[in-house]
Amino acid sequence: MLLEINESEKTNYQQIIQEIFSYESKGIVLGLERIKELLAKLSNPEKNKKYIHISGTNGKGSVTALCTAVLKEAGYKVGMYTSPHLYDVRERIQINYQLIPEKDFVDCYLKIKSFITNQTFFEVITAIAFLYFHQQDVDFIVLEVGLGGEYDATNVIENTLVSVITNIELDHMQYLGETREKIAKEKAGIIKQNSVFVSGISKEDEIFPVFEKKAKIEMSIIVFPNIQQNEMMKTALFGKFQKGNALLARTAILELQRYGFMIDNDIINAGLMKVQWPGRMxxxxxxxxxxxxxxxxxxxxxxxxxxxxxxxxxxxxxxxxxxxxxxxxxxxxxxxxxxxxxxxxxxxxxxxxxxxxxxxxxxxxxxxxxxxxxxxxxxxxxxxxxxxxxxxxxxxxxxxxxxxxxxxxxxxxxxx
Missing domain, CATH: 3.90.190.20 (Mur ligase, C-terminal domain)
Structure with a gap:
């Protein structure tokens, strides 16, 4: 149930938002030490959850939204964490497409505030998300990487069921490296031990060995989407390229069967048509x-x-x-x-x-x-x-x- 917020609380919320955005002055600093320290003080709300973790240069947000839509259609309570936001910072933290209520956002922040030392803006928001999803006892968390993968704050999680990497292109090179291979090594960091890795990168791609090596080290199963099904995919998202994102999401959802979560094609197809992801075509x-x-x-x-x-x-x-x-x-x-x-x-x-x-x-x-x-x-x-x-x-x-x-x-x- 959404919590109502009165005028005085509204003022408090606006002050809290200003305070949280002040952490942006710390800039982008990759690394897991700060987020681990903060979450440990909160009794590690990120642990013992079911995760689908998604990275890639382009399309990762769409795949996150598509996976969320399907799991919601299947009757699950689904936490979705994305970035950046378009209009409201609370867009980043949603359950079944409902933004975290202002009151809950404030309450979660106030719970972690005294533990914040040198954490960045993204790390603070990530901690709020983990705490909120834990409090709400969600069934799944679909987690979009903020930047890169291995040293992104979202990669503090340990028990990923399925990781998805959509593609590798040149972006954020000042943080991830100036070649596709260096960027691939960063993004491959989300592949976890004994999990499933859904690869949007084909075997023929020159950088695929980077992912193959990481998956072998982690004893992770590599799964490729069936490209022949690409043109048959239908989704509420506009644009031919979204067919590929829908196929990746479908593949990730089907791989949950390995863990006992049986979601049939009718539910998958219905969910893909109910996706909500504004600002994309x-x-x-x-x-x-x-x-x-x-x-x-x-x-x-x-x-x-x-x-x-x-x-x-x-x-x-x-x-x-x-x-x-x-x-x-x-x-x-x-x-x-x-x-x-x-x-x-x-x-x-x-x-x-x-x-x-x-x-x-x-x-x-x-x-x-x-x-x-x-x-x-x-x-x-x-x-x-x-x-x-x-x-x-x-x-x-x-x-x-x-x-x-x-x-x-x-x-x-x-x-x-």
Whole structure:
């Protein structure tokens, strides 16, 4: 049951949120020592739970949401932990698609506050999630890795039933390494002893031996999705690429049979059609799409989908609102966007990590406009969209480049 929160508690909640976000000043620091120390003081709420643990450069959030949807459809109480959030930090911690109530969020934080020493923002939120899921006695926890795998705070867990790695592309290289092989070694760290590893990486991929070696060390069974079933997959998530994510989720769920959890195909299919995962190839209006693609591989996948849509809808113009973090491969991302955009509207996301739009000008080959505020950029995009529609030009407006860009437009998007 959701707990009500009164006005004084509401003020307290807002103060707590500010306090928690102050931990962001510690930045991203990989390693398990700090989270282990914090969870030990809480009597290790993460222990003795049933986990599906998911990593990968792209698609891991979608697979997390898809697995959650199927387990919920099967009648289980399912904790889901994801990152980052779009609009509300509580999106990261959900049970059966219900956000952790504000009161529970505050209570969990206050329980751990006195034990916090040098933990990062992500480690604090992760500890809140484990504590809340323990208090609520969930049947399963579907856990999305925050960054990498081996030294990510979520990897403090020991008894994983199934681990899933979706793919390996170049991203977060300053933390994980500058080659696919180095990144693969980090992500392979989630493969646990005597568990099942569902591999989105094919045997033919040059980096597969990294996972094969780790699975052998851990005596973990390697399972591949049946690629022949890919085109048959159906899910509520839009985009052809989501078929592959749905297939990975289906494979992971079926592997739970090894542990005595029998979930039939009808339930799996029904669950895949009830998935909730906003901000991923999401239509917020008939001709406005938002997507969190934030690296070259993700943008390339998105552009493929937009090209298919352009043909299907007979669209003549694509207007793109684009903002990106300066620690991303933004040159490559813009180069890919150039291929599909007729007009680029560049903006600055209100975060220190965001690049300023004028810095992207050297890489632009199309008509462009610059705005320092995302809401101004989006409003201008809507204005162009209206003008083109009045002239009978079928047009799509796409917002992409970062989850943080989507999040910064919450008020504007909720008006639609």
């Amino acid at each position: 999401q239509f917020i209006a008939d001709n406005i799409i938002i997507d969190c693609a934030h690296n070259p591989a993700g943008i390339a996948c998105l552009v493929n989908e937009i090209n298919l849509l352009k043909e299907e809808k007979k669209s003549e113009r694509i207007v793109v609102v684009f903002g990106v973090m300066k620690d991303k491969q933004y040159e490559q991302m813009v180069a890919i966007i150039n291929d599909v955009a007729d007009v680029l509207i560049l903006t600055h996301i209100p975060l220190e990590r965001s690049i300023y739009p004028e810095e992207l000008i050297p890489f632009i080959t199309k008509e462009y406009y610059l705005f320092n505020e995302p809401n101004e950029a989006f409003s201008f995009g809507e204005k162009l969209l209206g003008e083109y529609v009045q002239k009978n030009h079928k047009t799509l407006l796409l917002v992409c480049g970062s989850c943080y860009l989507i999040g910064s437009l919450r008020v504007d998007l909720f008006k639609l």
